[in-house]
Amino acid sequence: MTGRGSNVEGVRRANLGAILRLVHHAGPISRAALTQHTGLNRSTVGDLVATLADGGLVEERDPDPTRRVGRPSPTVVPSDDVVGIAVNPEVDALEVGAVALGGTVRLRVRQEVDHVLSPDETASRVAAVVDEWRAGALREARILGAGVAVPGLVRASDGIVRNAPHLGWRDVDLAGAVQRESGLVTDVGNDASLGAVAEWLFGAARDHSDVVYLNGGASGIGGGVILRGASIGGGVILRGASIGGAGGYAGEWGQNQPSLGVDGDRRVPGGVLEDEVNRARLLAAVGLPGGDDDALSGALAGASDEVAAEVERQRRVLQSTLANAANVLNPSMIVLGGFLADLRGIGTDAFDGGVRAQMLDAPAEELTVSAAALGRDRLLIGAAERVFERLVSDPLG
Known part of the structure; x- marks a missing residue:
């Protein structure tokens, strides 16, 4: 049987989801803020929070004792369990x-x-x-x-x-x-x-609407693009969507031909970006047989002149790649994860300036480049x- 009862239950489930999503993504948040964000009345929010608490999904805590103005509002936090x-x-x-x-x-x-x-x-x-x-x-x-x-x-x-x-x-x-x-x-x-979704929801890009994310790992370079309200080509609007392409395979940055602005920067004839900007090459240069990103980052910090030359070569190729991506997609932020963040971290101002120098002036003015705030998480x-x-x-x- 369908009718008013089922419709009411559907609305309630949607409202429970809206409250839980806010608590999950925003962290500790007051009932008053939940009321403001959802547009629901205070008593409805209180009932929904109580239902989620009974289900073990959230907890309510006493309001901040330093708050002096107005009626105190309990804080809702996601359950660690x-x-x-x-x-x-x-x-x-x-x-x-x-x-x-x-x-x-x-x-x-x-x-x-x-x-x-x-x-x-x-x-x-x-x-x-x-x-x-x-x-x-x-x-x-x-x-x-x-x-x-x-x-x-x-x-x-x-x-x-x-x-x-x-x-x-x-x-x-x-x-x-x-x-x-x-x-x-x-x-x-x-x-x-x-990784792109994580940085957009919880990390460096959470206050940005249009984001390009590139991840560098042991297997190469991949990426994601998030456009929230950007007009693409014929006017398609994507809101909060990670672009996956027709089959979900978009974002394979590492498989593109590298942008080589300096003669002699190529190391693999006919190779792709991840052949030239490559974690294994960096590990070999610093003499590490393996290890996580923290180990590589520490080794690069005290690198010799020979290692520094390889780092600069990879930085140049990466800069050109990012400039091309930014010219095409006009993101407000580019986020770099994994060893790509380490390459940028050798000299952040010089790296970011090198990206903007290869871009059109208008999109360059709007661009911020950042390391992934969530690090290895x-x-x-x-x-x-x-x-x-x-x-x-x-x-x-």
């Missing part, structure tokens, strides 16, 4: 995290590997970590599901990994494998696209967002 499992397989390591509602990484483990993991081994390792956490640190938590950030092409319609070339995966149902091993409903997405937070998106769409479902 509602978590999503986040996974990032790479050629040199597997990283697994537990991300709490609100975008905080509660737990993480990085397993360095001496061989490229198969999809089945990846799923088995993830399940082992989850089992350990279930019996220990997360024994009181509500684990909602898992999200996986894969360095490769992921089909948007069904989450099939079409091609992760550095991992050697083709047409893999990784979500199905992880779900079978762990028992968790699993979503899979491209790592850089998920960016891909885990982005992967977990796939889990939380299901939750906020139907908080009590």
Whole structure:
């Protein structure tokens, strides 16, 4: 039977989702602010918050005692015990995290590997970590599901990994494998696209409407674009959307031909951007066999003149690439993650100035370049967002 009852219930579910989304993305927020943002009346907001609290999704805390003006409003915070499992397989390591509602990484483990993991081994390792956490640190938590950030092409319609070339995966149902091993409903997405969403929601780009994000990892360079209300070509308006393209494969910046403005900067004849701007080359230059981004960043900080020359070469190629992207898309911010942020960090003003110098004047005036504010958490937070998106769409479902 359909009718007024079902319509009322649908509206209530939508309002619960709107409240939970605000608490999740904004962090601790007062009831008064929730009322202002949603346009609902105060009593309705109070009832919705109480329902979410009864469901263990949020907590209410006493108002700030320093507030002196007006009626105090309780603060609503996301529950730390509602978590999503986040996974990032790479050629040199597997990283697994537990991300709490609100975008905080509660737990993480990085397993360095001496061989490229198969999809089945990846799923088995993830399940082992989850089992350990279930019996220990997360024994009181509500684990909602898992999200996986894969360095490769992921089909948007069904989450099939079409091609992760550095991992050697083709047409893999990784979500199905992880779900079978762990028992968790699993979503899979491209790592850089998920990183873009994380930085837009929680990081450096949260106050920007049009964002280009480039991620540099062991598997190469990928990216994401978020346009909130920009007119594209014939007037299509994208609001808060991460552009995935027809099949979800957009953002493969690393597979484009590099922009080489200096003779002699090319190292791989016929190679693509990620052959020239390359994490493995930097590790080899500083004499590291491997390691995470923090290890590479520390090594680059005290680099020799020979290493500095390689760093400057990669910076020049990256600058030209970013300038081309900014001329085409006119973002208000470019965010760099992974070793790309380290390249910029060697000299931020000179790097940013080099990007703008190759751009048209008008878009250059509006551009801000930034390192990813979430650092090494960016891909885990982005992967977990796939889990939380299901939750906020139907908080009590």
